[in-house]
Amino acid sequence: MDFSLTEEQEAFRDVVRRWVDAEAPKDLMRQLEADEENYPFPLWDKLKAQGFFGIGIPEEFGGLGGDVMTQMIFARELARTAGGLIWTWGVTSFAGAKSVGLYGTPEQKERWLRPMAEGNLRVAISVTEPDGGTDVLGAMKTNAVKVEGGWKVNGAKMWTTGAKVADRLLLLARTDKDVEKRHQGLTLFFADAKSPGITASLLPKLGMRAMGSCSVTFDDVFIPDEDVLGTPGNAWYMMLPTLNNERIMVGAQCLGAMDGILEDALAYVKERKAFGGIIGRFQILQHYIADIATWQKTTELLLYYVASLQAAGKQCGVEANMLKMVATENAVKAADLGIQIMGGMGYSAETDMQRYWRDHRILRMTPISNEMVRNSIAESLGLPRSF
């Protein structure tokens, strides 16, 4: 039983950590996040210059290779300063590249993975619809009809992060209504985001502001056959194996945030003076710090455990869900306590604690709500479906 990183993984972590401190410091991340109107291109450009978009993409397509452990290490280190802005990297290089890598034909991989690895192709994900995030299938109304040489898509999507600046949309649509089960008849497209008929509008939100989440409408959008990923009608079954990795990424992001939170809280109590000395001498503040450090360590152990199962190709669906729940709840609790430790300064938009708090609040609801996670954990223990 050993959850420590290998020497090679530690060396990679150190490289990323140094890079993050030099190129993606908290001050810059805070400034970028606050700008609702503009995508964080400065971060994109820096990640691109360093070649980080190649993480997890096979070397034969111009990537750096690496597995889920590599991605986990990278996401954690970047999230320490970037918080929710890690999805500047993650949407394209983690989620997008994973789908193309798993289901793409050799031609599609050559066509898309290479520019993605180089940071020349930006992806956004259009899966969830206005009527349902948790009950995605029940709410799915976007449909694609077969036409000469491709498909014609109509419908609406929610929560498409970065839609306005994306080159490609990873789009889920119903291509067959006449199916026995509702998870049949779905198809995944890797659509040109600039296709006529696609309109994106910004959804101003509580956190991860600069990421530009959008509602997107599709009005008779033509998508050529060569932009279909995998077998038409089969998309739901294709997406399921990627869910564990997604949970691991969320866990890594939350852990990275807790690294940043602990760092800032500790620095503050060592420096801030009240009642004749540093406030770090007060027992209650020491206990708050101890709680944050314990949440951080608990999350780290569960994350490493799940990631090691996933890397070894073992079943870990339930554990990945548990990780997702624990990590997101711990991160928000830690940031909340961090604000309290910093008092008025924690509420100020000039410090990062409020950003950690806002950014990670959404992760208790996405990519799956923690209530739905509890439903499925209970179901895995042999209890009847409760929803």
Place this chain on the structure above:
Amino acid sequence: MSQFDLNDGQLAIREMARRFTANAITPHAGGWDEQHVFPRDTIRAAGALGFGGIYVSEKAGGIGLGRLESALIMEALAYGCPSTSAFISIHNMSCWMIDRFGGQAVKDKYLPMLVPMEHVASYCLTEAGSGSDAAALKTKAVSDGDHYIVTGSKQFISGGGESEVYVTMVRTGGEDPKGISCLVIERDLPGVSFGAQERKLGWHSQPTAQVNFDGVRVPAENLVGAEGEGFRIAMMGLDGGRLNIGACSLGGAQRCIDEAVQYTKDRKQFGQSIADFQNTQFMLADMQTELEAARALLYAAAVKVTEDAPDKTRFAAMAKRFATDTGSSVVDRALQLHGGYGYLMDYPVERFWRDLRVHSILEGTNQVMRMIVARDMLR
């Protein structure tokens, strides 16, 4: 009617505040937050109802009510906008200090404009180096004939730059709390200046800025209470301020419960309203139960402050701590019940989530509240 029911007068003032909120605050509060608008006209309209001098004596133009009535008003206003309600609370606290402890000259000079909220007042205690340890403040006032000369800076001042009047705690004597006095300082006096508007997580409908005093000459008649009484007066003001802030959390949290009830009834997943799920029902039940408990404690504390009960400070501290923490926890659950939509600015819950967070920090952090309660228990 049980002894815990509100009386007719209290019900009437609450009804008036609720109606005002529904008409003048709720429809606009989202826009104020987004555009960082300080709604002076709405505040003035609240002043016309007497809400600028809720516990200022009738002799001085106020409506002379008690702290429970004040809590009811604050709770009702916060149902629309906690940030605006809290600003009105701070203004009331400042006016009360002038009315209760000021000489006739300072009352006559400021209260006629302040009570109707034609002018508004800020409360200046916190400094960059002294938040929880407020008695360590450094802003100095040196006596010079019939004036004081004030030099120093105040941090995180609600209304900073916009308020016409600053009720300011200054050091006139030694380094202990007894060296602190309370002075009313006008915005337009030479030497008064303001820092840039603070960028903050919430409370966007009220400006917050540093207030700087550079050799400001303040007439000695602007002293509130005697020299050396400033800290005690400031703390007495805070007893009421704490109740009001707690009440702002109650109102904000009740709004979010009501929003969550509506949303979970309307929202369908898996072929049924999410209100049909047991988890949703239990969450809602806990939210309302915990909020009622906080409300009961806060109302009881308010009556104690009105009646100047010996344990009023302990109760005000307990009520502030419990109401603000409970309020934030309730709003957090309301946000969860809204799912992803709760994260959007198109729905009101995220604004309350941000706004209420600071209530656990200001008017004395909830850690300071626990210090006050424990000190009183252990003495």
